[in-house]
Amino acid sequence: MAAGVAAAGCGHATKVRPTPAGQLEASFEFGGPLGQVEGYTLPLPLSTAGASYGLTDRIDAFANVHLTPVVFGVLGLDAGGDLMPLLDQGPWPALNLTGRGYLFTDFRAASGYLELDATLSKRLADRFVTYASAQSMLQLGGGRPLFGLALGESVDLDRWSLQLEARWYEPGYDTVNLPTRWWTVGGTGGFGVMLGVRRRFGGGP
Amino acid sequence: MIRPARVLALALLLSACGRPARLDWFLYVPTRVDTYRLDPDGGTPETTVTADRIEELTIRTDDGVDLGAAWVRASVQPARGTVLFFHGKGGNLDTSFSRLKRWANLGYDVLGFDYRGFGRSSDVEISEPGIDLDGFAMVRAVKARTGALDRVFYAGQSLGCAPAAQRSIAEPSAALIIESGFASLAAFKDDSTQMDWPQEFITDDRWDTSARLRALTVPVLILHGTADDLIRPYHARLNDAAAHDPKQFVLVEGGGHSNLPEVMGEGYADLMHGFVDQWIPPSP
Numbered sequence: 315m316a317a318g319v320a321a322a323g324c325g326h327a328t329k330v331r332p333t334p335a336g337q338l339e340a341s342f343e344f345g346g347p348l349g350q351v352e353g354y355t356l357p358l359p360l361s362t363a364g365a366s367y368g369l370t371d372r373i374d375a376f377a378n379v380h381l382t383p384v385v386f387g388v389l390g391l392d393a394g395g396d397l398m399p400l401l402d403q404g405p406w407p408a409l410n411l412t413g414r415g416y417l418f419t420d421f422r423a424a425s426g427y428l429e430l431d432a433t434l435s436k437r438l439a440d441r442f443v444t445y446a447s448a449q450s451m452l453q454l455g456g457g458r459p460l461f462g463l464a465l466g467e468s469v470d471l472d473r474w475s476l477q478l479e480a481r482w483y484e485p486g487y488d489t490v491n492l493p494t495r496w497w498t499v500g501g502t503g504g505f506g507v508m509l510g511v512r513r514r515f516g517g518g519p
Numbered sequence: 520m521i522r523p524a525r526v527l528a529l530a531l532l533l534s535a536c537g538r539p540a541r542l543d544w545f546l547y548v549p550t551r552v553d554t555y556r557l558d559p560d561g562g563t564p565e566t567t568v569t570a571d572r573i574e575e576l577t578i579r580t581d582d583g584v585d586l587g588a589a590w591v592r593a594s595v596q597p598a599r600g601t602v603l604f605f606h607g608k609g610g611n612l613d614t615s616f617s618r619l620k621r622w623a624n625l626g627y628d629v630l631g632f633d634y635r636g637f638g639r640s641s642d643v644e645i646s647e648p649g650i651d652l653d654g655f656a657m658v659r660a661v662k663a664r665t666g667a668l669d670r671v672f673y674a675g676q677s678l679g680c681a682p683a684a685q686r687s688i689a690e691p692s693a694a695l696i697i698e699s700g701f702a703s704l705a706a707f708k709d710d711s712t713q714m715d716w717p718q719e720f721i722t723d724d725r726w727d728t729s730a731r732l733r734a735l736t737v738p739v740l741i742l743h744g745t746a747d748d749l750i751r752p753y754h755a756r757l758n759d760a761a762a763h764d765p766k767q768f769v770l771v772e773g774g775g776h777s778n779l780p781e782v783m784g785e786g787y788a789d790l791m792h793g794f795v796d797q798w799i800p801p802s803p
Contacts, residue, residue: 457715
C-alpha cells in the first residue's frame with residue numbers, strides 16, 4: 315500500500331513564502347511518510363518538479379508535475395498560488411497561505427484534491443527561515459478531509475535555497491497494524507521527511 | 520536548468536507509452552516449487568495425519584493451466600463434509616498444508632490447491648479472472664468426488680477469502696468461512712492510505728468480498744483476530760455488515776493474522792463443528 319501512496323501521493327514540501335515579484339523559481343521536492351520496507355525505515359520516494367512565478371512580493375502562482383506516480387502510469391499535476399497577508403516584522407512571523415488543486419489520472423480514471431495550507435515563518439540571521447505549517451486537503455472523490463502538520467527550516471544560498479522539514483501526516487488516525495508499517499507518532503498518523511531544492515531566476519538578487 | 524515543460528512532456532510520454540508498475544507483486548507472493556513435500560507430520564496432533572490419507576493431484580483448468588492440489592481424507596469416514604480450501608497470498612500448498620490436515624482431523628475431507636503461478640502450478644500470470652477459473656476447476660474436482668455441493672463448504676484464509684466468496688457466487692456451497700479476510704482491495708487501500716484515489720491506479724483486480732457477500736445467501740462465518748497486524752478487524756466488520764443472515768461473526772481476542780487455530784485451541788474445533796454442522800446434513 316505504500317506503493318499506492320506513491321501512485322497518487324503528494325510529495326510537496328511546504329511553500330513557505332511567495333516567490334519574489336518578477337522572479338521565476340524552479341523547484342524539486344522529494345520525500346514522504348516513513349514506512350518500513352524489507353526491514354528498513356525509509357521515506358516514500360515521492361517527488362515533484364515545478365516552477366513558480368512571483369506576481370507581486372506577496373502573491374505568486376505555481377505549477378508542478380508529480381514524478382513518482384509516472385512509475386505507476388499515473389500523471390499527477392498540481393497548480394495554485396501563495397498569498398502572504400502578514401509580513402515578517404519585528405517579533406511577529408510572516409503568515410503565508412497556499413492554495414492548490416491536484417489532478418491525478420491514468421487516462422482511465424482520475425482523482426482530484428484541493429489543499430489549503432497556513433504557514434508561519436520567521437527569518438533568522440538573514441539566510442535561515444524557520445517555519446511551522448498546517449495543511450488540510452479536501453478529497454473530491456468523497457474521502458474524508460486529510461490534515462497534516464509540518465516543522466522545517468529553509469536556508470537561502472544566493473539564488474538557491476534548501477529546505478528540510480518534518481511532517482506528521484494524518485495526526486489522530488490510528489495507523490497501528492496496517493500492511494505498511496508507517497513510522498507513527500504515538501500510534502497515530504505517519505511521520506515523514508521532505509527535502510526541497512529551489513533555484514530562482516530573473517528579477518533582483 | 521530545470522525546464523518544467525520538458526519534465527511535463529517526459530511524464531506524459533512515460534505515462535502514455537510505458538507499461539506502468541502494478542501492485543500485483545503485493546497481492547500475490549507465490550513460492551514456486553518443483554515438487555511438494557506434503558509432510559504428514561505437522562508437529563502437533565491437530566496437524567498430523569497418516570501418509571495414506573494424502574493424495575497429490577494435478578487439476579487442469581478450462582484455459583489449460585495445471586494446478587497442484589492435494590486431497591486429504593478425513594479422520595472419520597464417512598466424513599462430516601468436504602471443505603474446499605483457498606489459501607492466502609503467499610507461499611504455496613506446502614506452507615498452508617497444516618490447515619488442510621487440521622480440517623481433515625476435524626472430520627472433513629479437504630481439497631486444497633495452489634492458484635496459478637503458485638507452488639508447482641503452471642507458471643502463468645496471476646489475476647482475479649485467472650483465479651476464478653482455478654476455483655471453477657477445483658469445484659468441478661470436488662463434485663467429481665462428492666457428486667453435489669450440498670455437503671461441501673468453502674473456506675478461505677486471508678486473500679483466499681476473496682476467491683472463496685467469488686466461487687460462492689457462481690457455485691454456492693452449503694456454507695462459507697471467511698478467516699482473516701479483507702473486505703476489498705479498495706477498502707484495503709482506503710484503510711491504509713486514507714486517500715480516495717481510484718484503485719485502478721495500482722491494480723485491475725478488485726477482490727470485492729463485501730460486494731459478493733451482499734449478493735450471497737449461503738451461511739457465512741466471519742472469523743478475525745483482534746491483533747491481526749496485516750488485515751485489521753475493520754475489514755471483518757465491513758464483511759459482517761455486508762453479509763446476510765444466517766451469519767456468524769467471531770472476533771478472536773489476541774488473534775493475529777495466521778494463528779487463529781493456535782490462539783483458539785479447542786475453541787477452534789468447537790466453533791467450526793458448531794457452525795458447519797448446522798448447515799451440512801449428517802452423512803447418509
